[in-house]
Amino acid sequence: MNDYCRQSAASQQLANCSSCSLVSPIELEKCPRCQTQLHLRKPLNLQLTMAYLITALLLYIPANLWPMMVTEKLGQVEYNTIVGGIIVLWQEGSEPIAIVVFIASVLVPIIKFIILFMLCFSVYFSGLLCPAKRLKLYRLTELIGRWSMVDIFVVAILVALIQLDHLLNVQPGSGTIAFAGVVVLTMIAAKSFDPRVLWDDFDRKCDR
Amino acid sequence: MFSEQVIACHHCDLLMAPPHVKEGECALCPRCKHKITRLHHSNINQLLSYAVTGLILLFVTTQFNLMTFNLGGNVSQIDLWQSAINMYFDDYKILAVLVLFFIFILPALILILIVAFILSIKTGIGCWAQTSMLRLTFVMMPWAMVEVFLVGILVSLVKLVTIAQMDLGWSFWAYAVFCFCYAKVLTLVDRYQFWHWIDEAHR
Numbered sequence: 001m002n003d004y005c006r007q008s009a010a011s012q013q014l015a016n017c018s019s020c021s022l023v024s025p026i027e028l029e030k031c032p033r034c035q036t037q038l039h040l041r042k043p044l045n046l047q048l049t050m051a052y053l054i055t056a057l058l059l060y061i062p063a064n065l066w067p068m069m070v071t072e073k074l075g076q077v078e079y080n081t082i083v084g085g086i087i088v089l090w091q092e093g094s095e096p097i098a099i100v101v102f103i104a105s106v107l108v109p110i111i112k113f114i115i116l117f118m119l120c121f122s123v124y125f126s127g128l129l130c131p132a133k134r135l136k137l138y139r140l141t142e143l144i145g146r147w148s149m150v151d152i153f154v155v156a157i158l159v160a161l162i163q164l165d166h167l168l169n170v171q172p173g174s175g176t177i178a179f180a181g182v183v184v185l186t187m188i189a190a191k192s193f194d195p196r197v198l199w200d201d202f203d204r205k206c207d208r
Numbered sequence: 209m210f211s212e213q214v215i216a217c218h219h220c221d222l223l224m225a226p227p228h229v230k231e232g233e234c235a236l237c238p239r240c241k242h243k244i245t246r247l248h249h250s251n252i253n254q255l256l257s258y259a260v261t262g263l264i265l266l267f268v269t270t271q272f273n274l275m276t277f278n279l280g281g282n283v284s285q286i287d288l289w290q291s292a293i294n295m296y297f298d299d300y301k302i303l304a305v306l307v308l309f310f311i312f313i314l315p316a317l318i319l320i321l322i323v324a325f326i327l328s329i330k331t332g333i334g335c336w337a338q339t340s341m342l343r344l345t346f347v348m349m350p351w352a353m354v355e356v357f358l359v360g361i362l363v364s365l366v367k368l369v370t371i372a373q374m375d376l377g378w379s380f381w382a383y384a385v386f387c388f389c390y391a392k393v394l395t396l397v398d399r400y401q402f403w404h405w406i407d408e409a410h411r
């Protein structure tokens with residue numbers, strides 16, 4: 001995995017500073033402009049991405065099983081998980097909101113898991129898709145990742161707003177912490193992935 | 209100070225000559241279409257005005273109500289802080305801190321740093337801090353979730369409209385306009401150009 005494609009900076013032993021984009025020889029170790037540590041590729045990027053992803057995947061289980069929101073209505077206590085909450089919304093007739101919440105808190109995390117795992121595997125077993133397509137998928141994960149937080153914000157607002165004692169009150173459930181963990185960890189996973197490794201086998205695979 | 213003979217793309221590591229873009233043009237990586245830079249000469253003043261406006265609006269947001277909830281005479285109101293603080297007292301301290309960071313503290317810090325950076329470029333005061341200010345700004349940027357929170361407000365509003373009478377407060381409108389200013393700031397922020405300003409300032 002140490003050979004880089006011909007037109008890349010890394011093949012000339014030049015490192016692109018991750019902070020200020022100054023290209024300088026890797027022997028300098030620190031960027032002369034901003035003192036950031038120089039690397040040809042983010043160190044351990046695949047291992048770290050995989051580690052964060054697997055942690056997030058494990059957290060995703062309690063995030064779906066534990067309640068996100070505990071509602072007390074006239075003395076009756078109701079526990080809502082992510083999926084449960086979406087079903088309730090759908091039955092109450094607010095389909096558009098149900099769809100928004102479904103996309104943000106179910107579809108987006110799953111898409112992120114699939115894409116990031118696929119990208120990591122595509123580097124190990126090179127040549128699943130051509131680099132340009134894989135990069136597009138990577139950009140998609142970066143773009144959509146943050147939107148999963150919508151559900152957490154909704155819970156935060158409802159908890160703050162609805163406090164009418166036993167008539168109606170909302171408490172956060174333990175699932176919120178797990179779910180926030182999933183969002184943050186998948187975001188870190190996407191950040192620690194280095195899209196440049198997708199192009200390292202460019203000469204062999206796509207340049208026919 | 210650092211004349212660049214070559215630059216490289218952050219997304220595909222392609223080596224290339226530094227782009228010569230005219231006013232308003234956008235330079236893309238020829239291989240992966242990653243945006244390298246977009247040049248605007250009016251950038252620095254526009255950026256400054258949007259960032260300052262954003263900061264003022266963010267301050268306004270803390271002063272009024274976000275929304276009012278009225279269920280048959282039972283009225284409750286929240287402001288921006290409360291959306292996080294109630295969770296804090298419900299033993300969800302991590303979550304409260306996280307939410308507050310995402311929706312308020314990080315965006316505020318980012319705007320403050322950008323304003324400080326631009327002022328320092330313009331006046332030449334505090335040159336030594338410029339690089340660290342920029343590095344810090346770019347580290348924080350992906351974690352500010354202003355627009356996501358705005359959608360969160362709207363979702364919870366629609367959720368509650370069926371059971372109670374909901375009213376949006378001044379803070380909501382301030383936050384919505386702040387969100388616009390913040391988005392404008394994000395589109396105007398250009399790493400490539402920022403570091404060029406630093407180079408010019410140190411020259």
Ligand SMILES: [Zn+2]
Pocket residue numbers: 017018019020021022031032033034035036
């Ligand atoms: Zn640098």
Ligand SMILES: [Zn+2]
Pocket residue numbers: 217218219220221222237238239240241242
């Ligand atoms: Zn590129």
